[in-house]
Amino acid sequence: MLPNHHLYEAAWGAAGLIWASCGAVLLRRRAGGAASWPRLLALVAAALAATLAGARLHFILLAPDLLHTLGWHALVLPVAEGAGLRISGGLLTGLAVLTLAGPSATGGRLGRAAIADVLVPLAGLAVAVGRLGCFADGCCFGTRCTAPWCVRFAAGTPAWWNHVAQGLVTTSAPESASVHPLPLYLALAALLASATSLLSVPRRTLPDGVRALAFVGVLALLRALVEPLRETAFGAGVPYERALSLAIAAGAGAPLVSRLRTQRGAAPRGSGS
Secondary structure (H helix, E strand, O other): OEOOOOOHHHHHHHHHHHHHHHHHHHHHHHOOOOOOHHHHHHHHHHHHHHHHHHHHHHHHHHOOHHHHHHHHHHHOOOOOOOOOOOHHHHHHHHHHHHHHHHHHHOOOOOOHHHHHHHHOOOHHHHHHHHHHHHHHHOOOOEOEOOOOOOEOEEOOOHHHHHHHHHOOOOOOOOEOOOEOOHHHHHHHHHHHHHHHHHHOOOHHHOOOOHHHHHHHHHHHHHHHHHHHHEOOHHHOOOOOHHHHHHHHHHHHHHHHHHHHHHHHHHHHHHHOO
C-alpha cells in the first residue's frame, strides 16, 4: 500500500520551476546570448500562467456544473486534492503563448519554430515530475489490475474514494483495490517523447519545428495508448481523452511529415551548389 503524501501541488510547482529556469537558460544559449533575461523570464512566466489557465479551463469545460455551483470562483479555486487540471489544455495554451510572444522575447533572433524546438521538448521532464505528484496523491489512477507492478492507495486518496463509491472496498478498508499506476505510465510517456525529439537526430540536420512537433506527436500517441487504462467511473477520467490525444497526434504529424519532405526535396539541390 502507498501512503498519501499530499505532494500534488508541490510536484507540479517544482515541474513549472524546472521548465521555466532550464527553458530560459537554453533559450538564451540558442539565441547566442543576445536575448535579455527579463524578456526571456517574462516569456516563460507568461507561458506557465497560460498553461495553468488552459489546464483549469479544460477541466471546467469537462465539469460545467462547477460554474453553476461556484460561479467564476470555479476558475481559480481547487476542487479537491489531486484534481482540477487537465494537462492537454494546458500544453496547448502554453504553446500558443510561446508561438505568439517568443520571437519578440528573443529580440528577433529566433523564429517561432526554433523557440518551440527549445522549450516544448523540455516539457516532458516537467510533466514527468508533476506526474510523480499525481502518483503520490493517488489521483489520475488506472483501472483494476493484478500485475506485479500494480499498486494500492491508502484510505482517503481519490483512488480509495472512487473504489468506495463503486462498492469495491468498504469505508473501513485501509486501502484501495489494486490498480494500474497510470501516473507513472504517463510520466514515462513524457520522458520517452522528450528523448525521441531531443536525442534521435542531431539538431543541425533538422529543419526548425521538427523537434517540437515530434514531441507533441509522440506524447499524444503514447497518451492515447495508455488512456484505456484510466479509471473513468464516477468522474475519475475523461471519456474522450483518447480521441483528443489521437487528434493532437494527427495534428502534429501532418506538419511534421511536410517539413521532413520539404527538407528531403531540398537536399539534392543544396548538395549540388
